[in-house]
Amino acid sequence: MKTKSSLHFRGKYDRLQYLDWVRGIGALIMLQGHVFDSYLKPELRSGGAFTFSQFIGGMPPAMFLFLTGVTLAFLMDSSERKGIAPRERMTTALRRSGYLFGLAFAFRAFEWVAGLPVSTGADFLRVDILNCMGFSVAALSVMAIFRTAERARLSAVLGFAIAFLSPLISQIDWTAVPWMVRAYLVPDHRFFGFFPWGAYLAFGVAAGSAIRLIPADGMDRAMQWTAIAAGAAILICQYLAQAPYSIYAASDYWLNSPAQVLTKQSVTLLMLAFAFVWTQYIAKDGWSWVRQFGVTSLLVYWVHIELIYGRWMWFFKNNLTVAQTVVTAIGVILSMLAISAIKTYWVQVRAMLAEMGWPSTEKSERVSGD
Numbered sequence: 101m102k103t104k105s106s107l108h109f110r111g112k113y114d115r116l117q118y119l120d121w122v123r124g125i126g127a128l129i130m131l132q133g134h135v136f137d138s139y140l141k142p143e144l145r146s147g148g149a150f151t152f153s154q155f156i157g158g159m160p161p162a163m164f165l166f167l168t169g170v171t172l173a174f175l176m177d178s179s180e181r182k183g184i185a186p187r188e189r190m191t192t193a194l195r196r197s198g199y200l201f202g203l204a205f206a207f208r209a210f211e212w213v214a215g216l217p218v219s220t221g222a223d224f225l226r227v228d229i230l231n232c233m234g235f236s237v238a239a240l241s242v243m244a245i246f247r248t249a250e251r252a253r254l255s256a257v258l259g260f261a262i263a264f265l266s267p268l269i270s271q272i273d274w275t276a277v278p279w280m281v282r283a284y285l286v287p288d289h290r291f292f293g294f295f296p297w298g299a300y301l302a303f304g305v306a307a308g309s310a311i312r313l314i315p316a317d318g319m320d321r322a323m324q325w326t327a328i329a330a331g332a333a334i335l336i337c338q339y340l341a342q343a344p345y346s347i348y349a350a351s352d353y354w355l356n357s358p359a360q361v362l363t364k365q366s367v368t369l370l371m372l373a374f375a376f377v378w379t380q381y382i383a384k385d386g387w388s389w390v391r392q393f394g395v396t397s398l399l400v401y402w403v404h405i406e407l408i409y410g411r412w413m414w415f416f417k418n419n420l421t422v423a424q425t426v427v428t429a430i431g432v433i434l435s436m437l438a439i440s441a442i443k444t445y446w447v448q449v450r451a452m453l454a455e456m457g458w459p460s461t462e463k464s465e466r467v468s469g470d
Contacts, residue, residue: 169304
């Protein structure tokens, strides 16, 4: 039997502000990282500014995969509460996977057409973050057959398993396997393979399931313990990463190391705990420009990739100093914020433009007798 506080929690947090806030932070980190990657002069890329930009720029994919897992867990829990059969719950999760794959290939098709005549078929089939999301959701769809409490535990175990198996997967001889299969599975600096990136989505399913189980009056304490555990995990992972011994015959920290995966996951959990405190007790209700990025993160992702890596700003490519790149990053962030806000508040924007005398795109009503 569900407690009153638990039911109140689910009604109040159907759209959890702190999750949008974390997603918004991820979008901001992503924007600056891509601006530095595309526009900074090559001879300046050994400096501290670029190194720092790209170091933190490695966080957004992990954050987005984690949050996709949280959303998937909410979907599974909601289906379970509606009394939907396990097989149908799994089918629903697979449909979410298909939706993500559809977005991935639609995005690639747009890029491929926009990049002609230099684009190739390999560009269209490249395994990027959206492809990884779609594949990982399909792989994790089996979690839908379990109850929420079981799902939380099993998904956490699966996340650790994916992380710790990644160096072993790298050591397997995959030369006889088609490159696309390898791209979806094997750790590779060029692609987002299930190993190790799928671990973040599995951890997200575990966290989302836990959120659904925790009553409203227990969330504060849960976030406190999350922050403590995440901080301790970061210290332990850094110690193990620098240790002179390893349980693996070969491991690359920046490619397949469990220490790196768990460090990024722990940083994401710290952000989650901070975002909860910020949105619940400091910012509270009201418009937030960071959250604004979070609620339209897919739009921001789609537009900024074409803007930064496409032909629109070709004159900036590999041509800016550090100061110029910082100014450009601020300009890109403000532009993306404007596009995001226009998308969210399009009805109000259209009404304001109409008041200013701009022609309306709406079809005027036909007058009787016309």
